[in-house]
Amino acid sequence: MPADQGKESIQSQTPLPANVPVCPVRGSVIYPTMVQHIDAGRALSIAAIDAAMAENKVIMIVSQRDKDIDEPEGEDLYDVGSACSILRVRKNPDGTLQMLVSALSRVKATRYTNAGGFIRADIQPFVVTDGDARELEALSRELEGKFESLIQGGKFMAPETVQQIQNMEDAGQIADNIAFNMDFKLEDKQAVLEAPTLTERLRKVLTLLDAEAEVQSIQQRIRQQVKEEIDRNQREYYLREQMKVIQKELHGGEEGEGDEADEFRQKVEKLGLSPDVRKEVDREINRLARMHPDAAEAAVIRTYLTWITELPWNTRSEDRLDIAEASKILDEDHYGLEKVKDRVLEFLAVRRLRKERAERGEIDAAEVNKGPILVFTGPPGVGKTSIAQSIAKSLGRKYVRIALGGARDESDIRGHRRTYIGAMPGRIIQGMRTAGTKNPVMLLDEVDKLGSSYQGDPSAALLEVLDPAQNQHFTDHYLGVAFDLSEVMFIATANYPEQIPPALMDRMEVIDFSSYIEQEKLEIAKRYLLPRQLVQNGLKQNQIAITDAALEKLISHYTREAGVRNLEREIGTVARKVARRIASGELKRAKVTDKELDRYLGNPRYMPEHEAREDMVGVSTGMFYTPVGGDILFVETSVMPGKGLVLTGQLGDVMKESARAALTYAKKNADRFHIPRERLDDSEIHIHVPAGAIPKEGPSAGTTMSVSLISAFTAIPARRDVAMTGEITLTGRVLPIGGLKEKVLGARRAGIKHIILPKANEGDLRDIPAHLRTSMEFHPCETIDEVLDVALVGGLAALERREGEPPKRKTSNRRSKNADAGASA
Template identity: 45%
Template sequence: MSETYPLVCTRGVVVFPGQEIVIDVGRKPSLDAVNNAQENYSGNVILISQKDLKVNEPDLSDIYEVGTLCEIRHIRRFDNFLRVKFNGLRRVRLKEWIAGSLSDLANVDILASVRQDETEEQALVRMVADAFEKIPNRENYLSKDLILELSKGMGGETLSDRAVNVLPLSTERKEAYLETLGVNDRLEMLLQDMAKEQKMNEMEQHINETVKKRIDDGQRDYYLREKLNVIKEELGDVVDQDKDVEQIRKRLEENPYPDYIKEKVKDELARYEMLPMASGETGIIKTYIDWLMDLPWWQQTKDNEDLNKAQEILDADHYGLEKVKERIMEYLAVKQMTNSLNAPILCLVGPPGVGKTSLARSVARALGRKFVKMSLGGVRDEAEIRGHRRTYLGAMPGRIIQSMKKAGVTNPVFLIDELDKMASDYKGDPSSAMLEVLDPEQNSFFSDHYIEEPYDLSNVLFIATANYLDNIPPALRDRLEIIELSSYTDVEKIHIAKEHLIPKQIKENGLKPSQLKINDKILLYLIRYYTREAGVRQLERTIAHICRKTVLAILKDNKRSVNLTKKLVHEWLGNEKVDYGKKEKKNQVGTVTGLAYTSFGGDILQIEANKFEGKGRLILTGQLGDVMKESASIAMDYIKAHAKEYHIDPKMFENNDVHVHVPEGAVPKDGPSAGVTMTTALVSCFSNIPVKSDLAMTGEVTLRGNVLPIGGLKEKSLAAYRSGIDTIIIPKENERDLDEIPSEVKDSVKFIPVTTVKQVLQHALVQ
């Protein structure tokens, strides 16, 4: 049977038959419906719930099909709304929405509940009552009246409609109850929802107990931290933890981090979120996450593939050094041909000041790559390379990872400076850690103790520098491609000064090129008499000194420009600092010029021998190392064995002491290349035959009188050339090294290859 009543659409409210409910009515269509019901329909009105609470002006599609016929029991009128008490009467199904003159009307069919199996109904009622008994804190759900009625016994129809109101159900679920006409069906639904509610109650109780236990355990710390947070908020010092987490997650989503790094960051982020901001561990975790996020994992710069331009940059930055430039150009060409990123590990070995570090910068500029530098001078702790484990206080990554973060890309030019200056102690051997860094087979999975995740270093172009190759551990040296940089000749120094040093210092001191003139003769004079070095650092300092004096002369003495002369050099720099041509002035008995190779380049070494009455002792002075002491003993025994050849009376060895001295005793000296020098000095001393003063020699000697090859011939020959020596005796096997010696040295110096001590003495002693 169809009936028509005014319609009120409710938001989030489902009214059941037998239920009294107070609702605030404020929308105009609803106000009109309430007034119309009062005036024309004996206070009867249809209440139907909306599907979407946000809709302000619902139509037929926005409301459910089944609602409730209600009577208005009481109305309180306010300025903008009515507070109405409704009493639910019957279920109704909406047939038609009619636009009325006073209000919208609903044409509905009255629905009746369907009674099903009575025995089943009684059983279900009993089960529902028992379920209510088992719900903890049921007073929160049930009114006293309902509890009383349950105890007396209540019909299934009434129970299913009244009990559903006390459960915290969604609007959709309540509407499902309203639409279900079977009483037993509603009771079964009620049992399901009560079982679910009981389970949720148990879960809530468990969670509450867990939370309570945690709060009890750390209640004092909790309240103190909360107070601290409030104080920080008042001061404006609070750190917005949620904002940090959101930013990190956004960076993870927007950037192509490796999957294993994303997982690691997410794990650490979960720990970070769980900790209160006052916890000391939050800062440690946040720092670790920042390191993982800030390291370059995919960023790369594109290499310059214009070989001609790369060659121009290398030539513009450095004069000479052809071998090194050629090797860099080979690397660029092979990379361009194969499109492979595998980089060699280059090691530039040479004296200080020859341009090793600046050459590495030029390589970066020629390639178009970022440049980073790490100096290993004095590093003795392995953690400097590999980093500290995060369990330590103040832990941080090693220098490799720090430098990669600074570079910001995965393929920089990485300069490892002073590779030969590493030390080792009880904290570990850093050279062992460097093996992994500098091994192309291993460095694609470099492991830093702090980062803990493998980091790929295979795209990095490592360039190492060292002054002295022998100080690099053999295992580490095996992984390096050695490129030796030798001392500069005077001609090369003049070119470097004219093309690089003088323009640089003129610019740095605010001069114009026309304000200071230095010709080649004055440059050569400065090089020979005011500097003695393998490189050009002291020469640059000298030029800088002259530039400063020039600036002072222009500003103070009102000079327009300065043309440097020897007189000005003496006035500004003082007397000559170095004796050019440090060789002996005349032939002397027992004094021989030897050649040495040090970490500062080549140098000449005077060895003196003298005999006097005694008991046949051999005295050695000049702070000599074990190898040079052995050379002196071998030389002495060789002379004793061949005394007759050199017309030496054997009794002289018994009745005389021999003193061998190497001047500049404050400087430690060692090495296997002074054997022939000591032998010549002792033969000259005992035979009283002078040694040629314009001659130098190098080579090791055996007890049988054979001359063995030595290293560093290029440096030694440059030292002899700087000292004005015109003849050098070298081992025969070192002839192959003559190709590396600059042509200007070969033009000025005569090289005499020998195989025996007899040949050495023939050329060295004055006949």
């Protein structure tokens, strides 16, 4: 602590030696007129003090540039220091020295030398001029005022030191003492010592005091904020404790429900949320804690936090990766559907291999949990929805079904924002809460029946859900935070895939469900439908027996569908009528045959088409496909006097164009087919397709119309045992069509033995059951001439006979290709 100050100008008159010992000090600067204790513990400092005491008791006190250096050299010291007179030296028990010095004046070391154990310096006085007198006076007043303001503002300094500085009259001493006693950096204190003028010294100290005042202001503001926060927390704690006591009294002395915020914090702690999600949830919990429990906003926050805590953020079910067991489950639950079963088993196999690689550290573990996006397309009732349940069962996953039919609001998928009354999450997040696991099988049913309105397009909202590259950060509007959907196995269903937006369809893998054939329906009825209906209608196995013939008739004459829903209803009708007879005591058991089926179901509702009774001129047999299966149709052509082309039977535009193309081909080849030109020009051509109440559309009747038209003009009958399908061109080419399997099944049911199909569809014969391929003959054709060669009685040779030559009956001059040959092509 400084004491016994004198005038620097007087002290500096004392003659100083030209060379003095040097005592380096760390982190401190001593100014002239100060009396200060110096503790010396380093060997070079003790040696310098001993040398000064042996000479004239004058030593130079100078600061080190780097306080971490234990044995400094001359270049490690500042050039300007203070020449000091040693007043007293005391040796401590531990060997260190305590020296009391009086700083005489500023000096500058012109050269440092090593004196063998300590440092000596050649010194000269450091001359300091006063500067401008007026400026000095202004700076001096400003310095005194700033120092007093800083002390009053709360800056701590010993009272005696403050009093001592305030009693000083010399401006230079005031600046030096302020710099010494304030918490300035060593560099700033040294700069005050080295100031060349008194005005510059005061200016530097004033700048440092301004900075200190700013720091002091910030400290006071922080201190006030901390105090306010502490007071608020203490007040909230006090009020919360009061509320607990009040609730306890209201409940008759029993404990209340406890602090909701604390309960939510405990639940959230167990969820393992990501930092971003945890930050948002903690913010809502803190809002709830500061809010009155009966406030309207508190109920909204409470509902939101309930949703957050009930979602499966990190809860997963273990996949069952036993391929044999999964195959067994799929076969038990569904008959047929081989493509779907193969795809599920492929998924299991890939998942199993990826898991093994992840365990070996070859791939990232996150890649194992990613699931495919499948879409099952096909007519109603073929098992699209039920197979999804079997997939979940075979995988050992939870199953969730979301019905999207008729959804026309984007919020159905993404949820509502919490600002709305009655807001709630979208169906995806609701399904995840229902599942309770992060990796369920989620069925998006009837995705092709999504609507759109001014409230948004839900199919567009599904793009993020069904995109594997985006759905790991799916954000529901209600939650406001990202939820990972990458581990969900999404399965969508659709009846009409063409109604699914292309962008959405591009994100899914299509698996097509075709119609069941009659044999498959029979097996499904025996294995699944009949046992289920017996249980639902209270019948035992030995109380009713339905023969295979009865089931076959029920399938063909009482239902017309691609799936088996109506078939199950009809079986249920039979079971109920039998149950009534048993319950009334009329009989104990019943056997239902095909002849007795009319008794239970009435007259047949559908009479399937059969092949024509005889070969007829102008009547050809075609095949058609509908979502409920395939069947045959007849195209009838009549040529009468008149002009023009008449088309009847509710034909669509494409089908009408096929008729015009057939007529153009006949006109173009009239000479080759020996059709008189005048008959083509002076005839009214009427093409009719029976079942006129049913609209018909499509290009695949082109070959059938060509055969019917040319048969009518040439009077050559068309074969009754041949059915055909294929689109035609004006040049006579036969183009491929769709739905071949269903069309062939319908023709087989009608008793047709020969099928004409486009050459390009020959590969589709593989989808037809083997027992049908062996019992029918298939004729792949590339041109209309090849079609005529098979379809007309006598073939192409009869068509191209010379005028006046009698027709010859001939089935075909081409070798028919059977099903095995077609399948292997």
